[in-house]
Amino acid sequence: MLTRREALIGSVFAAATVAAVSALPATASPKEVAGLPREKVKPVAPPFVHAHDQVARGGPKVVEFTMTIEEKPIVIDADGTQLNAMTYNGSIPGPLMVVHEGDYLELTLINPDTNTLAHNIDFHAATGALGGGALTLINPGEQTTLRFKATRPGTFVYHCAPGGPMIPWHVVSGMSGTVMVLPRDGLKDDKGKPIHYDRIYYIGENDFYIPRDESGKFKKYESAGDNYDDTVKVMRGLIPTHVVFNGKAGSLTGENAMKAKVGETVLIVHSQANRDTRPHLIGGHGDYVWEQGKFANPPAKDLETWFIRGGSAGSALYRFRQPGVYAYVNHNLIEAVELGATAHFTVDGTWDDDLMTQVEAAKPISS
Amino acid sequence: MQHKPIVACGVLATAVMAIGLASWFPVERPNDDAELVTVPPGSFEHPRPGEFLKDNRPVMAPRIVVKLGAPLEIMKYQVSALEYGRCVAAGACKPADKSGSGNVPVTGVSHIDAEAYANWLSRQTGASWRLPTDQEWAHAAGERFRGDIEGGDSDPNNPAQRWLVQYRTEASLGRKSDPDPRTRGAFGTNSKGVADIAGNVWEWTSTCYVHATMSTDGREISTSIDNCGVHVVEGFHRTYMSNFIRDGKSGGCAVGTPPDNLGFRLVRERLNFVQATLRRFGIS
Numbered sequence: 001m002l003t004r005r006e007a008l009i010g011s012v013f014a015a016a017t018v019a020a021v022s023a024l025p026a027t028a029s030p031k032e033v034a035g036l037p038r039e040k041v042k043p044v045a046p047p048f049v050h051a052h053d054q055v056a057r058g059g060p061k062v063v064e065f066t067m068t069i070e071e072k073p074i075v076i077d078a079d080g081t082q083l084n085a086m087t088y089n090g091s092i093p094g095p096l097m098v099v100h101e102g103d104y105l106e107l108t109l110i111n112p113d114t115n116t117l118a119h120n121i122d123f124h125a126a127t128g129a130l131g132g133g134a135l136t137l138i139n140p141g142e143q144t145t146l147r148f149k150a151t152r153p154g155t156f157v158y159h160c161a162p163g164g165p166m167i168p169w170h171v172v173s174g175m176s177g178t179v180m181v182l183p184r185d186g187l188k189d190d191k192g193k194p195i196h197y198d199r200i201y202y203i204g205e206n207d208f209y210i211p212r213d214e215s216g217k218f219k220k221y222e223s224a225g226d227n228y229d230d231t232v233k234v235m236r237g238l239i240p241t242h243v244v245f246n247g248k249a250g251s252l253t254g255e256n257a258m259k260a261k262v263g264e265t266v267l268i269v270h271s272q273a274n275r276d277t278r279p280h281l282i283g284g285h286g287d288y289v290w291e292q293g294k295f296a297n298p299p300a301k302d303l304e305t306w307f308i309r310g311g312s313a314g315s316a317l318y319r320f321r322q323p324g325v326y327a328y329v330n331h332n333l334i335e336a337v338e339l340g341a342t343a344h345f346t347v348d349g350t351w352d353d354d355l356m357t358q359v360e361a362a363k364p365i366s367s
Numbered sequence: 368m369q370h371k372p373i374v375a376c377g378v379l380a381t382a383v384m385a386i387g388l389a390s391w392f393p394v395e396r397p398n399d400d401a402e403l404v405t406v407p408p409g410s411f412e413h414p415r416p417g418e419f420l421k422d423n424r425p426v427m428a429p430r431i432v433v434k435l436g437a438p439l440e441i442m443k444y445q446v447s448a449l450e451y452g453r454c455v456a457a458g459a460c461k462p463a464d465k466s467g468s469g470n471v472p473v474t475g476v477s478h479i480d481a482e483a484y485a486n487w488l489s490r491q492t493g494a495s496w497r498l499p500t501d502q503e504w505a506h507a508a509g510e511r512f513r514g515d516i517e518g519g520d521s522d523p524n525n526p527a528q529r530w531l532v533q534y535r536t537e538a539s540l541g542r543k544s545d546p547d548p549r550t551r552g553a554f555g556t557n558s559k560g561v562a563d564i565a566g567n568v569w570e571w572t573s574t575c576y577v578h579a580t581m582s583t584d585g586r587e588i589s590t591s592i593d594n595c596g597v598h599v600v601e602g603f604h605r606t607y608m609s610n611f612i613r614d615g616k617s618g619g620c621a622v623g624t625p626p627d628n629l630g631f632r633l634v635r636e637r638l639n640f641v642q643a644t645l646r647r648f649g650i651s
Contacts, residue, residue, distance in 0.1 A: 361425070
């Protein structure tokens with residue numbers, strides 16, 4: 001720990017780091033933590049989530065993750081528009097990491113020397129040191145390991161926050177993800193009754209700000225650094241050129257549509273690290289919704305649309321009751337249709353005529 | 368079925384007047400250089416365009432045998448950006464939304480734009496140019512005609528089945544979006560000698576979108592309602608677009624894969640002697 005702190009003193013974070021050091025909580029002693037069982041988890045790319053217990057087995061443990069930061073160009077729409085993306089582990093959003101309340105999440109973050117920028121990670125689930133940002137700033141060619149105690153159950157954003165104007169730029173270049181801290185005894189409904197999910201899907205929503213050339217076409221840049229000035233100008237207008245799920249318009253449609261069956265309960269985790277959004281499942285509902293994402297609060301019931309504040313992750317639980325093709329959108333429909341924030345579910349099963357029936361199909365108006 | 372969109376009537380009237388003037392005052396004409404293919408008459412089986420109901424449920428489009436009795440003179444290539452640009456320069460067409468130039472198909476054009484071009488070209492050349500009907504397009508497309516991406520007949524107990532089949536069929540085609548128009552001819556010619564069928568430019572036709580109800584035996588159409596504010600668009604697959612849409616992506620339905628681009632090609636109507644004479648004097 002000392003060497004990492006020393007390395008950071010003198011950086012833009014000097015003041016913050018000092019504050020963070022004094023704020024480090026006196027929790028379980030390092031010795032006690034060292035005695036805890038350890039589990040290594042391999043992160044899985046979204047919209048999927050690594051295998052996990054919904055109800056914790058046994059006592060607290062240290063859950064280890066490793067993520068490699070990848071800077072790489074990606075295509076974000078059907079027109080071939082390019083984003084010089086910055087990613088945790090190669091995906092936008094970065095992987096969902098699941099632990100239980102009272103567990104320790106231990107992340108090794110690697111910034112390979114093929115990258116060009118310094119990065120770090122700010123966990124909204126963590127306490128102190130700017131969410132860990134002050135302890136994790138690494139240059140290309142470096143790696144670091146941070147451990148924090150998961151003290152509050154819920155879904156929480158993590159994102160890169162390497163200081164000043166770098167922060168929003170890194171975030172709108174793709175560097176965000178989610179941690180889910182489950183209560184040790186699992187999720188509960190509004191009356192405190194246990195509920196579980198058959199499937200979990202993880203959606204990260206991004207607002208992108210791609211500069212255009214004189215003729216209005218989106219510009220391409222050699223590297224992330226080249227686009228910085230132009231991108232900041234677009235960012236300051238606060239109107240995104242793209243609002244997409246999982247890094248690309250159409251990333252969760254067609255062959256990649258999410259799947260479920262009638263009768264199955266699905267937990268949809270939705271994060272937005274930067275900007276407000278309002279998810280809506282067309283033709284369905286949110287049976288139980290943790291709009292703010294924090295499981296110690298009772299879930300809201302029967303929602304049509306829910307609000308995810310920029311800089312937070314929420315979750316919605318829904319049991320599919322009818323087969324078909326469902327669209328899951330940001331219900332600012334301009335953002336859904338014109339800017340890209342649309343995903344699909346294909347749901348197999350038996351149709352329930354009681355819930356809906358077509359009494360009469362389209363026909364000429366009877367006089 | 369009604370083939371002429373109502374919206375074109377006003378344009379047509381203007382065209383008639385202009386032809387009259389053109390006959391008396393020599394004007395500079397564009398090169399009548401659109402390369403044509405003459406597709407011989409023929410008959411073929413064809414799924415009707417539109418949406419069809421039987422017993423109150425959606426069914427597969429009925430397949431009919433189409434007989435085209437006369438040779439079809441159709442443009443070998445889609446109208447190019449260069450050709451369309453002449454109409455824009457003449458003030459008779461609106462600039463296209465996509466700024467392709469030269470020998471690439473014009474894209475970013477609506478049905479209204481395509482009609483305006485056909486009318487202008489007819490005035491300029493004294494010939495009769497128009498969009499092909501859906502059947503004519505299919506005839507010229509030959510083996511490259513695909514039709515709608517179908518979900519089959521609706522399961523009376525589960526309407527969702529058809530939506531899922533259609534969705535999965537479309538997804539399984541695995542067509543990636545391909546937004547940049549290529550030089551004309553890049554997608555090759557089909558067995559009829561027609562170029563660029565089912566490439567990355569979908570083409571407007573003159574056929575209106577229709578809702579039809581089939582008789583119980585499924586043999587004929589008992590009622591149908593045309594909506595000529597929406598026309599059949601042909602290409603890699605058949606779809607339907609509002610007349611004013613210039614970018615297929617924004618005009619597509621909620622779920623399906625939208626056309627990469629919207630463009631068109633025209634057919635030249637063969638005029639008999641009387642028609643040709645009347646046209647020459649601006650009375651047609």
